[in-house]
Amino acid sequence: MFQPYIFNQLSMSIYIQGTGCVSPLETAAEGPFPAVVNPAYDGARLKVSDPDYKQWIDIKQIRRMSRIIKMGVAAAKLSLQEAGVQKPDAIITGTAYGCLDDTGVFLSKMINQQEEMLTPTSFIQSTHNTVAGQIALMLSCHAYNNTFVHKGFSFESALLDSIMILKEGKSKHILMGGMDELTTHSFNIISRFNRFKKEPVTHNELLHSATPGTVAGEGAACFVLGTEKGDNSHARLTGLTTSYKPGSTAEIAADIIAFLAVHEIAQEDIDLLITGRNGDSEGDIWYDHVERTLFPDQAVGCFKHLCGEYPTAVSFGMWVGCKVLSSGHIPADVLFKGKTSEKIKKVLIYNHYKGTHHSLILLTGC
Amino acid sequence: MTGEVWIGGGGVICGIGDNLPACIDAFRNMATGAATMEYLSSAHRGTYPVVEVRADNAALAARAGMPAHISRTALLSKIAAQEAWDSTGLGELRNYRVGFVSANTVGGMDKTEDFFADYLQDPQSGHLNQVLHHECGSITELVADALGIRHHVTTISTACSSGANALMYGARLIRNNMVDIVIAGGTDALTRFTLNGFNTLMILDQESCRPFDDTRKGLNLGEGAGYVVLVKDELKELIRTPWCKLSGFANANDAYHQTASSPDGIGNYLAMKGALEMSGLKPEEIDYINLHGTGTQNNDSSEGLAIERLFSPHYPPLSSTKSFTGHTLGASGGIEAVFSALAVREGYLYPNANFGTRMKEVPFTPVTAFSEGNKVQHVMSNSFGFGGNCSSLIFSIS
Numbered sequence: 001m002f003q004p005y006i007f008n009q010l011s012m013s014i015y016i017q018g019t020g021c022v023s024p025l026e027t028a029a030e031g032p033f034p035a036v037v038n039p040a041y042d043g044a045r046l047k048v049s050d051p052d053y054k055q056w057i058d059i060k061q062i063r064r065m066s067r068i069i070k071m072g073v074a075a076a077k078l079s080l081q082e083a084g085v086q087k088p089d090a091i092i093t094g095t096a097y098g099c100l101d102d103t104g105v106f107l108s109k110m111i112n113q114q115e116e117m118l119t120p121t122s123f124i125q126s127t128h129n130t131v132a133g134q135i136a137l138m139l140s141c142h143a144y145n146n147t148f149v150h151k152g153f154s155f156e157s158a159l160l161d162s163i164m165i166l167k168e169g170k171s172k173h174i175l176m177g178g179m180d181e182l183t184t185h186s187f188n189i190i191s192r193f194n195r196f197k198k199e200p201v202t203h204n205e206l207l208h209s210a211t212p213g214t215v216a217g218e219g220a221a222c223f224v225l226g227t228e229k230g231d232n233s234h235a236r237l238t239g240l241t242t243s244y245k246p247g248s249t250a251e252i253a254a255d256i257i258a259f260l261a262v263h264e265i266a267q268e269d270i271d272l273l274i275t276g277r278n279g280d281s282e283g284d285i286w287y288d289h290v291e292r293t294l295f296p297d298q299a300v301g302c303f304k305h306l307c308g309e310y311p312t313a314v315s316f317g318m319w320v321g322c323k324v325l326s327s328g329h330i331p332a333d334v335l336f337k338g339k340t341s342e343k344i345k346k347v348l349i350y351n352h353y354k355g356t357h358h359s360l361i362l363l364t365g366c
Numbered sequence: 367m368t369g370e371v372w373i374g375g376g377g378v379i380c381g382i383g384d385n386l387p388a389c390i391d392a393f394r395n396m397a398t399g400a401a402t403m404e405y406l407s408s409a410h411r412g413t414y415p416v417v418e419v420r421a422d423n424a425a426l427a428a429r430a431g432m433p434a435h436i437s438r439t440a441l442l443s444k445i446a447a448q449e450a451w452d453s454t455g456l457g458e459l460r461n462y463r464v465g466f467v468s469a470n471t472v473g474g475m476d477k478t479e480d481f482f483a484d485y486l487q488d489p490q491s492g493h494l495n496q497v498l499h500h501e502c503g504s505i506t507e508l509v510a511d512a513l514g515i516r517h518h519v520t521t522i523s524t525a526c527s528s529g530a531n532a533l534m535y536g537a538r539l540i541r542n543n544m545v546d547i548v549i550a551g552g553t554d555a556l557t558r559f560t561l562n563g564f565n566t567l568m569i570l571d572q573e574s575c576r577p578f579d580d581t582r583k584g585l586n587l588g589e590g591a592g593y594v595v596l597v598k599d600e601l602k603e604l605i606r607t608p609w610c611k612l613s614g615f616a617n618a619n620d621a622y623h624q625t626a627s628s629p630d631g632i633g634n635y636l637a638m639k640g641a642l643e644m645s646g647l648k649p650e651e652i653d654y655i656n657l658h659g660t661g662t663q664n665n666d667s668s669e670g671l672a673i674e675r676l677f678s679p680h681y682p683p684l685s686s687t688k689s690f691t692g693h694t695l696g697a698s699g700g701i702e703a704v705f706s707a708l709a710v711r712e713g714y715l716y717p718n719a720n721f722g723t724r725m726k727e728v729p730f731t732p733v734t735a736f737s738e739g740n741k742v743q744h745v746m747s748n749s750f751g752f753g754g755n756c757s758s759l760i761f762s763i764s
Binding site: 091096097098103106107108110111112114115116118119120123124125126127128129130132133134136137139140141142143144145146147148149150151153154157160161164165167185188189192193242244245 | 408409410471473478479482483485486489490494497501502503504506507510516518519520521522523524525531535538539541542544558559562563565566567616617618619620621622623624625632633636751752753754755
C-alpha cells in the first residue's frame with residue numbers, strides 16, 4: 001500500500017542543490033565520496049568520525065553542544081555552502097530518537113539526585129527540535145521550521161514536507177536533513193533487544209554475515225532542495241514514497257512495480273539500486289527478494305556497512321546516491337553486486353527499518 | 367494552494383474534562399483544573415499544582431481498549447482520536463484513505479523514567495517493555511494500529527507548538543491528494559522529566575497560573591490529547607456537521623534563543639501574519655484569538671506585543687484556555703485547535719481564568735467569562751515553543 005507522491009504531476013523539478021554529511025567516514029571533508037573507507041567498528045557499534053566542528057560553530061557553543069547538535073549543524077552548514085545559500089526558506093529535520101545524550105544526562109541526574117538541584121542545559125537541549133532550532137538561531141532564519149520524529153519515517157516525512165512546501169511555489173531553497181546519535185545508554189538498551197551482532201564483524205563482512213542482528217550507527221546528512229538547478233546540482237529528487245507495515249515481500253515487489261509505473265520508468269531504466277541491507281539475516285530477505293525478482297541484472301549498492309543502522313540512516317543512503325550521480329561511478333565500497341554501468345542516470349533507494357517502515361527514493365542525474 | 371480542508375470533528379481529553387462536552391461545561395462553570403498531583407509521582411508533589419486527567423492508567427486503558435502497561439501518552443491519544451473520529455459521522459474508518467499525524471514531546475517517557483531508575487542500578491535490569499515505546503513515533507503507531515490507520519502515519523515534535531504543526535502537515539497531505547482524511551493533533555502525559563525540566567527553568571507557578579495577567583508568575587503543566595479530523599472538500603457532504611474550515615496556517619521561527627521568546631515576539635508576529643495571508647483575511651476580521659498564553663512573564667509579553675503590532679487598534683476578544691487546562695505541551699496545539707474550531711461552529715468565546723490586572727506591556731485584556739451564540743466567523747489559534755518554533759492556525763466559517 002504505497003502512497004507515491006506523484007512527481008510527474010508537478011509543474012517543476014526538485015533539484016538537490018547541496019549536500020552535507022557527517023558520518024563514520026570522512027564525509028565532512030566535502031568533495032567526492034571518500035577514497036579511503038575504513039569505518040572504525042567498535043564491536044557492533046559505529047561512531048561518526050568527528051570533523052573539527054570549529055569550522056562551523058563558535059568554540060564557546062561547541063562545549064555546550066551534544067554530538068547530535070554538532071553533527072547536525074555541521075551537515076547543515078556543509079549543504080548550504082555547497083548550494084551557495086545563506087538563508088534557506090525552510091528548515092526541516094527528521095530524527096527518530098532526537099537528542100538522546102542530553103535526554104540521558106537529564107534523566108540520570110533527575111533519578112540520582114531525587115529530582116533536586118538540577119540544571120536546565122541538558123533539559124533545554126533534550127527537545128527533539130533542538131537541532132532545527134539551533135540552525136535557525138545560527139542563521140537568524142525566521143522561516144518555516146519543523147521536525148519529524150517518526151521512527152524509520154522521520155527522514156522521509158521531512159522530505160515529503162519539503163516537497164509539498166516547494167510545490168506551493170513560495171520557497172526557493174529548503175534545508176532538510178536526517179540525524180540520529182548513538183549513546184552508551186541507547187546502545188546498551190537496544191542491545192538487550194538483540195538488535196546487534198553478538199560476534200565481531202568488519203565492514204567487509206557485515207553484509208554477508210548470514211546471522212541475525214546488525215551494527216548500530218549514527219550520523220547526519222543534510223540537503224538543500226530547490227526548484228532551480230544550482231551550480232552544484234547533480235541530482236534531482238524525482239520520487240518518494242513510504243509503506244507502513246507491508247504484509248509480505250510480494251506486496252513490496254508489487255508496490256515497487258506500481259511506483260515505477262507511476263513515474264513512467266521501466267525496471268531496466270534503474271541504473272543502480274541502493275538498498276538498506278544491514279547484514280541482519282532476517283531483515284535482509286526483503287532486499288534479497290526485491291533484488292532477485294525485480295532487478296536481477298542491475299548494479300546494487302549498499303551503505304549501512306559504512307554508517308551502521310539507525311532510523312534515519314536512509315539519509316546517508318541518499319547522500320551516497322547523490323555522490324554516485326555527481327561522480328558518475330559507483331565507489332567500490334558501495335557496490336554490492338553487479339557492475340557499474342557506463343552512465344548512471346537513475347538511482348532507486350529502497351530502505352526498510354525493522355521490516356515495518358519501508359521507503360523508496362528515486363534520484364535522477366541532471 | 368487550492369482545496370478546502372474541513373474540520374469534520376474533534377475530540378479532547380484533558381484535566382478539565384474526559385471528552386469535549388465535559389471541557390465545554392468546565393469553561394461554562396469556570397471550573398479550572400489546577401490541583402495537587404494525584405497520579406504522577408514526584409518529589410514536587412506538594413510544591414507545584416498540575417492539571418491531570420482524573421483517571422489512572424487502568425481506567426484510561428479500559429476506555430481506550432488498549433493494554434494498561436503502555437504509556438499514558440498513547441492511552442490519552444487513543445481516547446481523544448477516537449472521540450474525534452466518532453464525532454464526524456463518517457462511519458467505518460477503513461472505508462477511507464486516512465492519515466494519522468500526531469505530535470508529542472517526550473514519547474513514552476513516563477515509562478522510560480521508571481525503567482531508568484532500575485537500569486541505572488544495573489544496565490541489565492529494568493523491564494524492556496517499559497522502553498519499547500520510548501520513541502515519540504511509537505506512541506503514534508500504537509494508536510494508528512489500534513484505529514486501523516496505515517495510509518500515512520507520522521509524528522511531529524516541535525516542543526509546545528507540535529500539535530499545531532500536525533494540523534499544517536495534515537492539511538498539506540490532503541491538498542496534495544496523499545490522503546482524503548487526516549486525524550491531526552497531539553498528546554502528552556505528565557512526566558517527572560518535563561516537570562523537573564520546567565522547574566529548572568523556574569517558570570512553574572506554585573499557584574494556579576494567570577496568563578496575560580500582570581502578576582503572572584509562570585505556568586502549570588497539564589496533560590491530555592486533542593485531535594481534529596481534517597477532511598477534503600469532496601467528502602464534506604458525508605460529515606455529520608462540518609464545523610468550519612482550516613483557512614490559514616503558518617509556521618515561523620523566532621531565531622532568538624533556544625527556550626526564551628524574543629522581547630518583541632518576531633516569530634509570533636510572523637506566524638500570525640503568515641496565517642492571515644494564507645487565509646486572505648485582514649486582522650480586524652479575526653473574531654477571537656485562542657492565545658498561546660502560558661502564563662510566564664516572557665511568553666505572554668512577547669505574544670502580547672506581537673498581537674499589538676499586528677492588530678492595533680482593533681483587538682479581537684482573546685483568552686488563554688491554558689488557564690483551565692494547564693500547558694499540555696505537545697498536546698496543546700491539538701487541544702486548542704479543537705476548542706478554536708468549535709468556537710466557530712458554536713459561537714463560543716472561552717474565558718481566561720484567574721485574570722485580575724492588565725499587563726502593563728499591552729493595552730488589552732482577555733475575555734473573562736464564557737459566552738455562546740456570538741458571531742464568531744474567524745478564529746486564530748497560537749502555539750509557540752522551545753527552539754523558537756511559532757505556529758498560528760486560522761479556522762473560518764464555511
